[in-house]
Amino acid sequence: MSSKKELFKYILWRLTLLPIMLWIISSLVFILLRIAPGDPVDAILGTRANEFARESLRIKLGLDQPLSNQYIEYLNQLIHGNLGISLNTQEPVKVIISKALPASLELALFSILIASLVGYLIGFSGALKPEGKIDFLGRIFGIGTYALPPFWAAMLVQIIFAVLLGWLPIGGRLPPGVIPPPTVTGFLLLDSVLDKNIEILFSSIKHLILPSVTLGILLSGIFSRSLRLNLEEVFKKDYIEAAKSRGINYKKILIKHALPNTLLPMLTITGLTVSSLIGGALLIEITFSWPGIALGLQEAINQRDYSVVQGIVIIISSLVVMISVVIDIAIAYIDPRVSY
Structure with missing residues (x-):
C-alpha cells in the first residue's frame, strides 16, 4: 500500500463486500437445499404418515408458502440470528452448532499447529541443502501425505496405536460415561483447566492426540511443499543473486x-487451511467419532434435517469468508508492496 489512506479504502472495501458475499452464500444454500431430492416431511414422519399429519407439519414448517415468501422469511430469520429448529430433535440449530463447533475448532487448531511445525521444519531442512537427501525425502513426504486417503490413514493409525499397542484411545473426546466439566468455553481442554480437573484434562489430551496428529501429518505435506516451492521462487529474485x-x-x-x-x-x-478445516475434516471426525461440526453435518444429511444442514453450511461458509477477509487485510497491512 502506498499510503494509509489507500489501506483504509481497501479495508473499507473488503468489509463492504463481506455482507454481500455472506448474502450470496446464504442464498445459494437456500436454493440448493430446496432443489435437492427428498422431502423433510417424509424425513420426520416417514412415507406412511397420513395426509392430514403431513399437511399439518408442512404448514408448521412454512413449506406450504410460496418459495419467495420462504426466502424472505429465511433472510429475516438469519438477520435476527435465528438459524431455525432441528426437524428431528426440535432443538435450536444454533445450540447444536454451539455444542459441536468448539470441538472442531479444537481439533483444527491443534492439527494446524502440528502441520505447521512438521511441514515447515521439513521444508526448511530441505532448503538448507537443495537436491540433497533431506530435500529428496521431504519431497517424497509431501507428495505421499497429500496423496494418502484420510480415512485409510486414520484407520491405520487407530489399528496401530489404539488396537495393537493400546497407547491411546480409539476415538471420542472423553471415555464413555465420564462426565465432562461444566461448559464455559466449549473447548474441553480449556474448560477442564478452568474447572481444575486434571484427570479430565489429561484424558481429553489423550483423546485429542490421535486425530490431531493424523490430520496434522496429512496436512504437513502441503506446508512443506509450499514453503519449499516459495523458497525456490524467492531464490530466483535479483536481490538474492546480488x-x-x-x-x-x-x-x-x-x-x-x-x-x-x-x-x-x-x-x-x-x-x-484453518478455515477449511472447521468443516472439512469430515472423514477424520467420522473415523475418530469426534463430535465436531463436520460429523454433525454428516448426521444431519443422513437424517435429511435440512434446518441443521442449512445452519452448519452457513456458519462454515461465513467463517471461511471472514477469515479470508482478515488474511487479505493483514497482508495489505504487513506488506507495503501490495497494491490493489
Missing part, C-alpha cells in the same frame, strides 16, 4: 533474505 555475488553465506541468505519473503504466502495458506 547477495550471492557479494559472497554472503548461503545459510545467511536463506534465513535473513529468502525466508522472510515467504511468510506472507505461507500466512495465506495457513489461514485458509
Whole structure:
C-alpha cells in the first residue's frame, strides 16, 4: 500500500463486500437445499404418515408458502440470528452448532499447529541443502501425505496405536460415561483447566492426540511443499543473486533474505487451511467419532434435517469468508508492496 489512506479504502472495501458475499452464500444454500431430492416431511414422519399429519407439519414448517415468501422469511430469520429448529430433535440449530463447533475448532487448531511445525521444519531442512537427501525425502513426504486417503490413514493409525499397542484411545473426546466439566468455553481442554480437573484434562489430551496428529501429518505435506516451492521462487529474485555475488553465506541468505519473503504466502495458506478445516475434516471426525461440526453435518444429511444442514453450511461458509477477509487485510497491512 502506498499510503494509509489507500489501506483504509481497501479495508473499507473488503468489509463492504463481506455482507454481500455472506448474502450470496446464504442464498445459494437456500436454493440448493430446496432443489435437492427428498422431502423433510417424509424425513420426520416417514412415507406412511397420513395426509392430514403431513399437511399439518408442512404448514408448521412454512413449506406450504410460496418459495419467495420462504426466502424472505429465511433472510429475516438469519438477520435476527435465528438459524431455525432441528426437524428431528426440535432443538435450536444454533445450540447444536454451539455444542459441536468448539470441538472442531479444537481439533483444527491443534492439527494446524502440528502441520505447521512438521511441514515447515521439513521444508526448511530441505532448503538448507537443495537436491540433497533431506530435500529428496521431504519431497517424497509431501507428495505421499497429500496423496494418502484420510480415512485409510486414520484407520491405520487407530489399528496401530489404539488396537495393537493400546497407547491411546480409539476415538471420542472423553471415555464413555465420564462426565465432562461444566461448559464455559466449549473447548474441553480449556474448560477442564478452568474447572481444575486434571484427570479430565489429561484424558481429553489423550483423546485429542490421535486425530490431531493424523490430520496434522496429512496436512504437513502441503506446508512443506509450499514453503519449499516459495523458497525456490524467492531464490530466483535479483536481490538474492546480488547477495550471492557479494559472497554472503548461503545459510545467511536463506534465513535473513529468502525466508522472510515467504511468510506472507505461507500466512495465506495457513489461514485458509484453518478455515477449511472447521468443516472439512469430515472423514477424520467420522473415523475418530469426534463430535465436531463436520460429523454433525454428516448426521444431519443422513437424517435429511435440512434446518441443521442449512445452519452448519452457513456458519462454515461465513467463517471461511471472514477469515479470508482478515488474511487479505493483514497482508495489505504487513506488506507495503501490495497494491490493489
